[in-house]
Amino acid sequence: MRIGTLELDGRVLLAPLAGYGDAPFRVLCRRHGAAMVYTEMVSSLGIKFSNSKTFEMLSLDPAEHPVDVQIFGARPEAMAAAADALVRAGADAIDINMGCPEPKIVKTGAGSALLKNLPLIDEITAAVTRASALPVTVKIRKGFLIDDDVTEEILAICEKNGVAALTIHGSTAVQGRSGSKDWDVIAAAKERATIPIIANGGVKKAEDARKFLDYTGADFVMVGRAALGNPWIFDQIRDVLQGKPLREPTIEERFAVMVEHVDREVALKGEAIGVKEMRKHLAFYFRGLPEATTYRGRINAVKEHRQLIQMLDEYHMLCISAGEEVRRDT
Ligand SMILES: Cc1cc2nc3c(=O)[nH]c(=O)nc-3n(C[C@H](O)[C@H](O)[C@H](O)COP(=O)(O)O)c2cc1C
Incomplete structure (x- = not known):
C-alpha cells in the first residue's frame, strides 16, 4: 500500500x-x-x-x-x-x-x-x-x-x-x-x-x-x-x-509495555515531566484491570521514576494474583 x-x-x-x-x-x-x-x-x-x-x-x-x-x-x-x-x-x-x-x-x-x-x-x-x-x-x-x-x-x-x-x-x-x-x-x-x-x-x-x-x-x-x-x-x-483470531495481550505483555513507555518518556522528557506525562497514559493502560481506580489515584501522587516503576511492579503482582484467583474460582 x-x-x-x-x-x-x-x-x-x-x-x-x-x-x-x-x-x-x-x-x-x-x-x-x-x-x-x-x-x-x-x-x-x-x-x-x-x-x-x-x-x-x-x-x-x-x-x-x-x-x-x-x-x-x-x-x-x-x-x-x-x-x-x-x-x-x-x-x-x-x-x-x-x-x-x-x-x-x-x-x-x-x-x-x-x-x-x-x-x-x-x-x-x-x-x-x-x-x-x-x-x-x-x-x-x-x-x-x-x-x-x-x-x-x-x-x-x-x-x-x-x-x-x-x-x-x-x-x-x-x-x-x-x-x-x-x-x-x-x-x-x-x-x-x-x-x-x-x-x-x-x-x-x-x-x-x-x-x-x-x-x-x-x-x-x-x-x-x-x-x-x-x-x-x-x-x-x-x-x-487477515481473518486470524483476535489475541488479547497478556498481563505480562501489558506491564512490560507500560514500563517501557515510562522509561522512554523519562528518557525523552526528564524525570519530573516524564513521570507526570505518564499519569494520563497509565490511566488508559489500567482500564479493565482490577482495582484500577485505586492505582490511578496512587500513581497520581508519584513523582519519581523509581517509585513509579516499583508501583507498577506491585500492581503487576496484584493483577497476576487476581487473575489466578479468577482461574481458581472458575
Ligand atoms: C486527545 C486528542 C488529541 C487530538 N489531537 C489531534 C491533532 O493534534 N491533530 C489532528 O488532526 N487531530 C487530532 N485529534 C483527532 C484525532 O486525530 C482523530 O481524528 C479523532 O480522535 C477521531 O478518531 P478516533 O475516533 O479513532 O479517536 C485528537 C483527538 C484527541 C482525542
Missing part, C-alpha cells in the same frame, strides 16, 4: 493525538502494527520562529519511521517554510491539519476553520506541496457547521495540487469529539478519488476497523482514541483483516 512515494506495510495508521502522540507512544504503536504514525499537531509558526517547545515535539525516534509530521497554520508561506524544515527534521511525510475544532486554533483561521475557506486550502496545499519533495497528506472533517459537507471540493483541490492522501473524519467541527460519524461521505469520496483515502473516526475495537474499511472501500483506516493505553489494537486490526 502506497502513500505517494512511501510504501507502507499495512493499512492501519495511528492518528495525530495532541498531548498523547509523542515519540515514545508512537514507537510502541509502530512496534505493535501501526503501518505509519502521525505526530501531534505542530505549529507552523513555531517552526518558522524556531520555538524550542515546537522543536522538542519534532524529535523523532529512529524506531518510529515512517512518520507523518502534522503541521497547522493559516499562512501559506509559513506552512511552506515549515514543510521545508521538516525534511531536515527527518519526517517521512507532512500532514496538514484541517480538522482541529479547538477554539484557540480555530480563531487563528487554522485547523477546522480552513474548512470554511476553500481558496485558502488551495493556496496552502499548493504552497506546501511546492515546498517539499516529501508526500503531503491532508486531514479533514467533512465540514465545519453541522450540515456542511465540503469533502468533494477539498478532494478536488488536493488532487489538483498533488496531495498524496486525504484523511476524512466523518463528522463536522461543531460536533467536536462526539456525535455520529458519517461513513457515506467517506465512501463517496473514495469512489471519486484518484489518491488514497484514509478513513477516520469512531473505531473502538478491531472489528470496527474491518467494517469501516469494508463499508467505505477506503485504502487505510486511522485509529486515535482506541490506541490510548492499547497499542495492541494495531496488531489486532491486522489480524482481523
Whole structure:
C-alpha cells in the first residue's frame, strides 16, 4: 500500500493525538502494527520562529519511521517554510491539519476553520506541496457547521495540487469529539478519488476497523482514541483483516509495555515531566484491570521514576494474583 512515494506495510495508521502522540507512544504503536504514525499537531509558526517547545515535539525516534509530521497554520508561506524544515527534521511525510475544532486554533483561521475557506486550502496545499519533495497528506472533517459537507471540493483541490492522501473524519467541527460519524461521505469520496483515502473516526475495537474499511472501500483506516493505553489494537486490526483470531495481550505483555513507555518518556522528557506525562497514559493502560481506580489515584501522587516503576511492579503482582484467583474460582 502506497502513500505517494512511501510504501507502507499495512493499512492501519495511528492518528495525530495532541498531548498523547509523542515519540515514545508512537514507537510502541509502530512496534505493535501501526503501518505509519502521525505526530501531534505542530505549529507552523513555531517552526518558522524556531520555538524550542515546537522543536522538542519534532524529535523523532529512529524506531518510529515512517512518520507523518502534522503541521497547522493559516499562512501559506509559513506552512511552506515549515514543510521545508521538516525534511531536515527527518519526517517521512507532512500532514496538514484541517480538522482541529479547538477554539484557540480555530480563531487563528487554522485547523477546522480552513474548512470554511476553500481558496485558502488551495493556496496552502499548493504552497506546501511546492515546498517539499516529501508526500503531503491532508486531514479533514467533512465540514465545519453541522450540515456542511465540503469533502468533494477539498478532494478536488488536493488532487489538483498533488496531495498524496486525504484523511476524512466523518463528522463536522461543531460536533467536536462526539456525535455520529458519517461513513457515506467517506465512501463517496473514495469512489471519486484518484489518491488514497484514509478513513477516520469512531473505531473502538478491531472489528470496527474491518467494517469501516469494508463499508467505505477506503485504502487505510486511522485509529486515535482506541490506541490510548492499547497499542495492541494495531496488531489486532491486522489480524482481523487477515481473518486470524483476535489475541488479547497478556498481563505480562501489558506491564512490560507500560514500563517501557515510562522509561522512554523519562528518557525523552526528564524525570519530573516524564513521570507526570505518564499519569494520563497509565490511566488508559489500567482500564479493565482490577482495582484500577485505586492505582490511578496512587500513581497520581508519584513523582519519581523509581517509585513509579516499583508501583507498577506491585500492581503487576496484584493483577497476576487476581487473575489466578479468577482461574481458581472458575
Ligand atoms: C486527545 C486528542 C488529541 C487530538 N489531537 C489531534 C491533532 O493534534 N491533530 C489532528 O488532526 N487531530 C487530532 N485529534 C483527532 C484525532 O486525530 C482523530 O481524528 C479523532 O480522535 C477521531 O478518531 P478516533 O475516533 O479513532 O479517536 C485528537 C483527538 C484527541 C482525542
